[in-house]
Amino acid sequence: MTATLEAAVTEYVEARGAKLAYRRIGHRFARKLVLLQHFTGTMDAWDPSVVNALAEVSEVFVFDNAGVGSSGGTTPDSVEGMADYAEGFIAALGLGEVDLLGFSLGGFLAQVMAARKRVAIGRMVVAGSAPAGGEEHLLEVVEKAFAQNAPDVRLPLFFTPSAKSQAAGKAFVDRTLARSHDRAPDKGVSVSDPQAKAIIEWCARTDPEHLSLKSIATATLIVHGSDDTMFPSDNAYTMFKNMQDATLILYPDSGHGALFQQPETFVTHVKTFLEL
Structure with missing residues (x-):
């Protein structure tokens, strides 16, 4: 391993007029994996145990989109606008064909990028996400989570109330705080x-025939929590049924952050999928 998420140097690249911050984790593999982050999430909101393990089979790139975290520019107010910068990031680094891992909002970007084919995408993982026209309860769930005055808002936001899920959530939060600098x-x-x-x-769009999903030919692994309150699991099934080449996995007693509740299981599933 040339770096871990906790220790990787922050680098910068100019893309579409914005200075985007990124970190590169793992060896210089032929396979490249670009991670697309959730609502308000930065590079440091990723789980090191997930990122570092995936870097065993891919060179992993985490980055802050325009206006987010350590990046310059202004945050777009559309999914397509954010996808523009993600595509610009990939092009600016000359990565060629990449795989995508999009979590939550990042999964929206991945769908747009796969549908419009401006960059070459090998395989795609969509976790805790929703299709255009899908069901969302973002503001309601976020408001309730903050009202609980939890030690970290991600505990009620990403995990179920069960003791097992909350314990996994606390371990996840600790892992995300491991990086102490920069x-x-x-x-x-x-x-x-x-x-x-x-x-x-995005979720208010009308697409009753799911034409946007049906246009996606990229092999896709869909991972979702059984008890995701922000984007209910029906969204995952809709994507699975309408994408041309999709596999669906639901994790039990898991909320929006299912991939972080069961990091070892998630990594095993993703590694297997990427190496097919």
Whole structure:
């Protein structure tokens, strides 16, 4: 391993007029994996146990999209606008064909990128996400989570109330805090407001025939928590039924952060999928 998520140097690249911050983890593999982050999430919100393990089979790139964390520019208020910068990031680094792992909002970006084919995508993992026109309860769930005054808002936001899920959540939070230097800052409403607008607009779209999903030919692994309150699991089934080449996995007693509740299981599933 040339670096871990906790220790990797933050680098910068110019893409579409914005200075985007990123970190590169793992060996220089032929396979490249680009991670697309959740609502308001930065590079430091990823789980090191997931990222570092995936770096055993791919060269992993985490980055802050425009206006987020350590990156410059302004956060777009549309999914397509965010996808523009993600595609620009991949092109600016000259990565060629990449695999994508999109979590939550990042899964929206992955779908757009796979549908419009501006960059070459080998395989795609979509976790805790929803299709255009899908069911979302973003503002309600976030409001309830903050009202609980938990030690970390991600505990009620990403995990179920069960003792097992909450224990896994606490372990996840501890792992995300392992990096002690050069952490990406939280930029507050300058990120949350446009991203919330983008999420709500995406899920408000009318696509009764799921034509956008049916246009996606990229082999896709869909991972979802059984008790995701932000984007209910019906969304995962809709994507599975309408994408051309999709596999669906539901994790039991898991919320929005199912991939972080069962990191070893998730990594095993993703590694197997990527290496098919």
